[in-house]
Amino acid sequence: MALNNGPYVWFDGKFVKWEDATVHVGIHALHYGSSVFEGIRAYETQQGTAIFQLEPHVQRMVNSCKLMRMAIPYSGAELSTAIQETVALNGQPACYIRPLIFRGMGSLDLDGRSNPNHVVIFSFAWGAYLGEEALEKGAEVMISSWRRISPETGSPLGKIGGQYVSNSFVRMEAHEFGFDEGLLLDSNGMMSEGSGENLFAIFGNTIYTAPVGSSILAGVTRLSVLQLARDLGYEVREQTLSRDSLYVADELFMTGTAAEISPIRSVDRIQIGAGKRGPITKALQDEFFGIVTGKMPDRHGWLTPVKLGEVASGD
Numbered sequence: 001m002a003l004n005n006g007p008y009v010w011f012d013g014k015f016v017k018w019e020d021a022t023v024h025v026g027i028h029a030l031h032y033g034s035s036v037f038e039g040i041r042a043y044e045t046q047q048g049t050a051i052f053q054l055e056p057h058v059q060r061m062v063n064s065c066k067l068m069r070m071a072i073p074y075s076g077a078e079l080s081t082a083i084q085e086t087v088a089l090n091g092q093p094a095c096y097i098r099p100l101i102f103r104g105m106g107s108l109d110l111d112g113r114s115n116p117n118h119v120v121i122f123s124f125a126w127g128a129y130l131g132e133e134a135l136e137k138g139a140e141v142m143i144s145s146w147r148r149i150s151p152e153t154g155s156p157l158g159k160i161g162g163q164y165v166s167n168s169f170v171r172m173e174a175h176e177f178g179f180d181e182g183l184l185l186d187s188n189g190m191m192s193e194g195s196g197e198n199l200f201a202i203f204g205n206t207i208y209t210a211p212v213g214s215s216i217l218a219g220v221t222r223l224s225v226l227q228l229a230r231d232l233g234y235e236v237r238e239q240t241l242s243r244d245s246l247y248v249a250d251e252l253f254m255t256g257t258a259a260e261i262s263p264i265r266s267v268d269r270i271q272i273g274a275g276k277r278g279p280i281t282k283a284l285q286d287e288f289f290g291i292v293t294g295k296m297p298d299r300h301g302w303l304t305p306v307k308l309g310e311v312a313s314g315d
């Protein structure tokens with residue numbers, strides 16, 4: 001399946017055409033996954049295009065570079081501007097934005113710190129990650145036979161390219177067995193997250209999510225949803241979750257930039273709650289989609305408006 005990409009890629013400070021944004025087979029990142037990346041969404045709001053939670057995403061990318069010992073050739077502010085310009089120039093009213101920083105050519109020693117780092121930003125149109133239907137009816141998920149990388153074997157907090165081979169195993173396995181997604185246990189046997197989503201469980205009026213100590217990626221959507229849940233008056237708890245607690249939860253859902261807020265209707269073919277999206281998940285979706293479409297006020301200042309077509313410093 002081809003990407004429905006915008007025509008330009010921001011490549012080391014200049015815009016190049018999509019078809020010219022290529023790299024050599026000898027670059028370090030291609031061999032060892034020495035890259036960091038982000039996934040950010042721009043939404044079409046009633047007032048025009050707006051990027052959701054731009055600054056937290058840029059900050060996480062800066063943190064990922066620190067964990068990967070990669071010197072970034074640009075400041076966070078410069079990266080933010082470049083992201084906005086990419087969306088503006090590419091002109092897609094709603095898109096998924098992929099900034100990527102990678103180790104380039106030089107040594108193929110595993111310690112590639114002397115190699116130059118490169119930055120690319122591109123965007124493409126991307127609908128609901130688990131399908132429009134799953135947003136309403138809920139996804140069918142399995143507990144993966146794979147464990148989430150632990151802080152002893154990697155850097156779960158870092159959105160680091162090579163680490164995602166492990167996440168690919170989870171998603172391939174889930175699809176192979178006919179599920180929409182796989183959920184991982186952490187190295188202590190407690191729930192961690194999905195292959196590309198954080199996990200929430202609801203019991204009564206209390207909303208639980210696994211803490212950062214459960215080897216999760218600190219999701220930007222996760223934090224946004226915790227805020228929305230508090231706004232709606234629910235009690236929220238960041239607390240370890242056992243596998244069996246999922247089976248008896250009233251509602252389960254996953255969050256992520258790609259997956260947005262996706263309800264779960266079954267785990268390991270065991271029906272969750274009424275086997276469809278629950279009322280609290282729906283209430284959180286209504287808030288989330290209300291804000292990102294501009295139908296509700298952006299009360300937390302999460303949206304960065306972008307004027308399509310207008311690029312100040314595009315080359």
Ligand SMILES: Cc1ncc(COP(=O)(O)O)c(C=O)c1O
Pocket residue numbers: 039167193194195196197198216217218219220221222255256257258
């Ligand atoms: C492993 C993993 N967990 C969770 C998430 C959700 O994070 P966010 O809401 O910041 O997209 C992602 C996606 O970035 C992810 O790759």
